[in-house]
Amino acid sequence: MQKESFLDDKKIKWSFVDIILVFVLLLILMGITRAYADNIRRIFGSLRFLGMEPKLTLFFFSAMSQAFYILVVTGIIFWFRKATLAEIGLTTHNFLQTLFIGVGGGFVLVFLILLLGVIMVIITKTTPPPQDVATYLLAMDGKWSRLLAFFLGSVMAPLSEEIYFRGMVYPVFRDRFGRLPGMVISGLIFSLMHRDLFRFIPIAVGGIGLAYLFERTKSLWASIFAHSTWNTVMLLLMATGSRLAP
Secondary structure (H helix, E strand, O other): OOOOOOOOOOOOOOOHHHHHHHHHHHHHHHHHHHHOHHHHHHHHHHHOHHHOOHHHHHHHHHHHHHHHHHHHHHHHHHHHOOOOHHHHOOOOOOHHHHHHHHHHHHHHHHHHHHHHHHHHHHHHOOOOOOOHHHHHHHOOOOHHHHHHHHHHHHHHHHHHHHHHHHHHHHHHHHHHHOHHHHHHHHHHHHHHOOOOOOOHHHHHHHHHHHHHHHHHHOOHHHHHHHHHHHHHHHHHHHHOOOOOOO
8 A cells, every 4th residue: 555645734855954954965975076176177078979069078977976966965865754655746646647737737837937037027127147058969960969958857857856945945935834834945945956047937937836736646656757848948948049048
């Protein structure tokens, strides 16, 4: 029989301290990775990985490393706290329904985020600079390098970020302050971590929406699929040079 999710009013097994611990460990690991950036650049410069320029390869290596570190560190914390997959939210209950809700929710988020982006451009009368990922994506000219970009943006990033922000962060604030405040706080933290001042509000709204999908379905897969849909659509807009691209 499938175990209930922690969202069914069960006490969670991790705390705010664990959230901070994961964040600090990630900073340390990413700091170590950046410390060896020159060595990595030299290695990839000689290998010409997937035909990409060394600088481009280093960007994706760093991004992939970050996603990997999040998965490993949060996984270790959950294991140490003896949290089951179901308690984290990785349940297969009503999986097909969860898939449809997640993908559908992802398209709704895309619409809201694009709309907010347009509104902010109108209000501020400022066109934001392209995101780093957009700059690097447009610089690619090989199918394998673009496939790598989509794998990173559509699979690794959603999986790792949802396990941390919705799987670990949101439940702690939900348990302390309630559903709506928990969604808002975790959404704001999610946006802060993206370090994009102009897009702060749209990303925060996206984070709140992802937490809502998690809350509604009691399955982390819903927010993972929604996040994947969101990222995939945005990457497609960037790759095609659409003016709608954020």
